[in-house]
Amino acid sequence: MTVWPGRTRIRAFAALTAGGLLVAGLAACGSSTSTSTSSQVPLSAKQTIVFATQGLGTEGQATTNAVAAFEKLHPNIKVSILSLSPTSDVAEQQLEHYFIAGSSTPDVVTTDVTWPATFARSGWIADLSAKKPDTSSFFAGQMATGEYNGGVYAIPWFINAEGLYYRTDLVKTAPTSISQLVSDAKSALATDKSLKEGLAFEGDEYEGSVTAWQSFGAQIGISHLNNIDTPANVAALNFMYDAIHVYGISPSAVTGWQESNVQAAWLAGQTPFALNWPYIYALSESTTNGKPTYPAVYGKTAWVPFPSPTPQSSLGGDDLAVNAKSTHQAAAYALIQYLTSVTAQDARAVFAGDPPSVQAAYNAGLYKAAPYFLNEKAVYSVVTPRPVTPVYPSISSQLQAMISSVLSGQSTASAALSSTGPTVQQLYATGTSS
Amino acid sequence: MTASPQSVAPAGPPSGARPGTGRPQSLLARERRFGYLLIAPLIIVLLLITAYPLGYNIWNSFHHVDYLLPPLGSFAGLSNYSKLFTDHEFLPALVHTLGFTAVSVTVETVIGLSLALALNKPFRGRGIVRAAIFIPWAVPTVVSAELWRTMFDPQQGFVNFILTKLHLPLASTTWLDSTWTAWAAILIADAWRNTPFVAIVLLAGLQVIPSDIYEAARIDGANAWQQFRRLTLPLLKPALMVALIFRTLQSFLIFDVVYIMTGGGPGTSTNVLAYLNYHAFFYLFDYGYGGAVSVALVVVALVIATAYRRVFRTDEVMA
Numbered sequence: 001m002t003v004w005p006g007r008t009r010i011r012a013f014a015a016l017t018a019g020g021l022l023v024a025g026l027a028a029c030g031s032s033t034s035t036s037t038s039s040q041v042p043l044s045a046k047q048t049i050v051f052a053t054q055g056l057g058t059e060g061q062a063t064t065n066a067v068a069a070f071e072k073l074h075p076n077i078k079v080s081i082l083s084l085s086p087t088s089d090v091a092e093q094q095l096e097h098y099f100i101a102g103s104s105t106p107d108v109v110t111t112d113v114t115w116p117a118t119f120a121r122s123g124w125i126a127d128l129s130a131k132k133p134d135t136s137s138f139f140a141g142q143m144a145t146g147e148y149n150g151g152v153y154a155i156p157w158f159i160n161a162e163g164l165y166y167r168t169d170l171v172k173t174a175p176t177s178i179s180q181l182v183s184d185a186k187s188a189l190a191t192d193k194s195l196k197e198g199l200a201f202e203g204d205e206y207e208g209s210v211t212a213w214q215s216f217g218a219q220i221g222i223s224h225l226n227n228i229d230t231p232a233n234v235a236a237l238n239f240m241y242d243a244i245h246v247y248g249i250s251p252s253a254v255t256g257w258q259e260s261n262v263q264a265a266w267l268a269g270q271t272p273f274a275l276n277w278p279y280i281y282a283l284s285e286s287t288t289n290g291k292p293t294y295p296a297v298y299g300k301t302a303w304v305p306f307p308s309p310t311p312q313s314s315l316g317g318d319d320l321a322v323n324a325k326s327t328h329q330a331a332a333y334a335l336i337q338y339l340t341s342v343t344a345q346d347a348r349a350v351f352a353g354d355p356p357s358v359q360a361a362y363n364a365g366l367y368k369a370a371p372y373f374l375n376e377k378a379v380y381s382v383v384t385p386r387p388v389t390p391v392y393p394s395i396s397s398q399l400q401a402m403i404s405s406v407l408s409g410q411s412t413a414s415a416a417l418s419s420t421g422p423t424v425q426q427l428y429a430t431g432t433s434s
Numbered sequence: 435m436t437a438s439p440q441s442v443a444p445a446g447p448p449s450g451a452r453p454g455t456g457r458p459q460s461l462l463a464r465e466r467r468f469g470y471l472l473i474a475p476l477i478i479v480l481l482l483i484t485a486y487p488l489g490y491n492i493w494n495s496f497h498h499v500d501y502l503l504p505p506l507g508s509f510a511g512l513s514n515y516s517k518l519f520t521d522h523e524f525l526p527a528l529v530h531t532l533g534f535t536a537v538s539v540t541v542e543t544v545i546g547l548s549l550a551l552a553l554n555k556p557f558r559g560r561g562i563v564r565a566a567i568f569i570p571w572a573v574p575t576v577v578s579a580e581l582w583r584t585m586f587d588p589q590q591g592f593v594n595f596i597l598t599k600l601h602l603p604l605a606s607t608t609w610l611d612s613t614w615t616a617w618a619a620i621l622i623a624d625a626w627r628n629t630p631f632v633a634i635v636l637l638a639g640l641q642v643i644p645s646d647i648y649e650a651a652r653i654d655g656a657n658a659w660q661q662f663r664r665l666t667l668p669l670l671k672p673a674l675m676v677a678l679i680f681r682t683l684q685s686f687l688i689f690d691v692v693y694i695m696t697g698g699g700p701g702t703s704t705n706v707l708a709y710l711n712y713h714a715f716f717y718l719f720d721y722g723y724g725g726a727v728s729v730a731l732v733v734v735a736l737v738i739a740t741a742y743r744r745v746f747r748t749d750e751v752m753a
Contacts, residue, residue, distance in 0.1 A: 043594060089717070095717055096501070100501050100719070104470070118502050121502070121503070121504070122503075122504050123504065193656050204702075205697055206697070252588065252611060253587075253589050253608060255608060255611040255700065256588070256610055256611060257586070380524035390502055391502065391503070393717060393718055393719075394502075397713070397717065397718070401702050404700045405702075405703075407700070408611045408613075408701065408703075410613065410703065411701070430502070430503065
């Protein structure tokens with residue numbers, strides 16, 4: 001290694017500094033131009049808008065169909081679909097990267113019900129109140145997820161709720177208490193040797209574990225964030241642990257399970273109970289060439305709210321929002337209006353099993369085409385949203401780590417809640433303070 | 435653009451400042467200026483891709499840059515740094531990372547050295563065995579981590595399958611769900627991928643050791659252990675140092691294996707610094723806190739690199 005003579009070294013340092021200043025100057029020029037105001041393209045103009053959305057398989061196909069129908073209605077507008085990751089957390093990151101970069105596309109974005117508050121708080125999505133959307137036509141619980149500080153930032157696209165699936169051939173009537181669920185699961189396991197577990201649920205360290213905990217009875221709505229260390233929450237967390245380690249009705253593998261694993265266990269007919277979202281209902285009742293696609297569960301599927309003392313089901317689903325920087329606000333909103341029309345909602349419900357967000361879409365036509373939607377109403381009637389707050393990502397990651405530490409036996413439910421409670425309270429306070 | 439070469443070479447004025455010293459100096463100065471002009475593009479590119487992001491990151495670490503909680507950019511003093519010591523996440527992650535680095539580098543070096551010694555001996559099919567051993571290193575880490583995660587799956591995984599078939603204990607272990615078994619799984623995945631690297635470097639080091647000195651040692655009556663201890667190891671030191679520096683820094687910055695296999699779980703028990711950093715940037719979008727974690731990472735990595743350089747240097751003096 002050569003040692004530079006002192007003076008050269010100083011000069012080199014001067015050179016580095018000068019170059020650094022130059023680079024900083026360039027960067028400053030770059031950032032100052034991006035704030036210029038943009039002119040809006042009118043609805044009637046010929047234009048292309050970008051629609052960022054998730055969805056594989058039938059859901060993706062349903063979106064393509066809906067977009068084609070929209071383009072027929074508005075021949076001057078072309079919609080280009082930007083596929084986001086099927087993993088919810090990753091899709092959120094992708095959108096946030098577009099927003100942080102100040103991109104004017106995508107124009108329309110699909111957002112999980114837990115994201116709009118965060119996006120609105122950061123000024124990334126447009127306030128749609130001026131367009132006067134008919135907020136009363138949606139389920140109130142889901143509509144609330146799109147509202148922030150008196151504005152309407154996101155419009156519900158389809159609703160989702162987490163409920164308990166049970167096999168009608170193995171369990172005669174829906175359990176009405178947790179203890180009954182446990183004994184039903186145990187007796188099913190004892191009589192049918194082809195079963196591998198009694199209850200499948202998502203216990204992996206991700207958002208799904210939070211919705212599972214909530215569906216098992218945890219109260220984490222906005223009014224509970226000041227103190228989540230409550231008996232109901234301890235009981236729900238204890239149930240998750242006990243199902244694995246005390247009752248033995250769930251395999252320890254559920255601590256690594258996500259929705260898709262629960263889906264696989266249910267459709268293969270290896271469990272009498274499973275906690276999951278409504279798309280499983282559509283899959284269970286689906287046919288291929290006139291034959292049941294999943295014979296193990298076809299015609300033997302029922303879905304109810306989880307029988308905790310006060311049954312509730314975690315609210316999921318997707319909303320639609322408009323990028324605040326989009327220059328195609330009018331066309332973007334027109335697409336949202338079309339996607340939330342009764343026609344488009346019913347088409348998607350029948351085709352992909354996504355439950356409509358618009359109440360009027362639950363009509364005789366829908367029930368005729370897909371009778372199971374009638375049975376799903378019980379679950380939708382008790383939907384409970386996760387807290388609508390811009391700091392939800394931080395709160396959720398605390399809850400995920402807490403649930404994981406309990407399921408793996410590193411901490412007891414009450415100890416975990418009493419240590420996580422104050423952190424959540426503090427995070428919630430930072431979200432409301434400024 | 436032209437501003438930088440001019441300010442780069444304040445050597446220009448001296449010719450005027452010191453009149454009378456004659457042409458040779460100004461020629462030297464001119465040559466020097468030309469030299470700087472030639473390397474200017476390179477320096478600018480380097481600044482753009484390293485110095486600027488680093489400076490920007492340091493700036494972030496002293497400001498409130500939480501994209502989910504705007505407004506952004508207010509001065510935050512040392513609050514992002516003090517959070518490192520109060521948030522119950524950074525310090526455990528630091529301990530995990532250092533512990534993992536120590537264990538994984540030791541294990542990989544011991545196995546890698548044994549492999550290199552074995553591969554240095556002539557035997558039939560040595561070429562094929564050498565090539566085969568390096569395959570894991572040619573597999574992208576993401577792919578190998580996904581493979582290992584699948585292998586450790588408690589129900590469909592190969593690990594529990596083979597343990598069951600052989601009637602061995604631990605056959606019903608949920609590997610990634612308790613602290614120590616999760617660490618074991620990460621260590622195995624990491625060692626499988628990286629031991630070949632250590633072996634390659636050490637094998638190259640072994641091959642330049644002349645064989646006649648061993649002959650001399652044998653004539654003097656040195657046994658195999660003495661030959662290894664007194665000849666092989668000292669002569670292998672430079673190669674060993676290269677392998678150690680690379681592996682220690684890579685191990686310290688471990689990310690992909692943890693991201694894919696455990697996501698830092700169960701709970702936060704396999705959380706490491708690089709994962710914590712990723713989480714701060716791309717999940718929480720808190721560039722201030724993330725910046726502080728990055729700076730801490732760089733500082734610790736520099737300390738490690740400097741420590742190795744010290745060892746390296748004393749070694750040179752001795753040799």
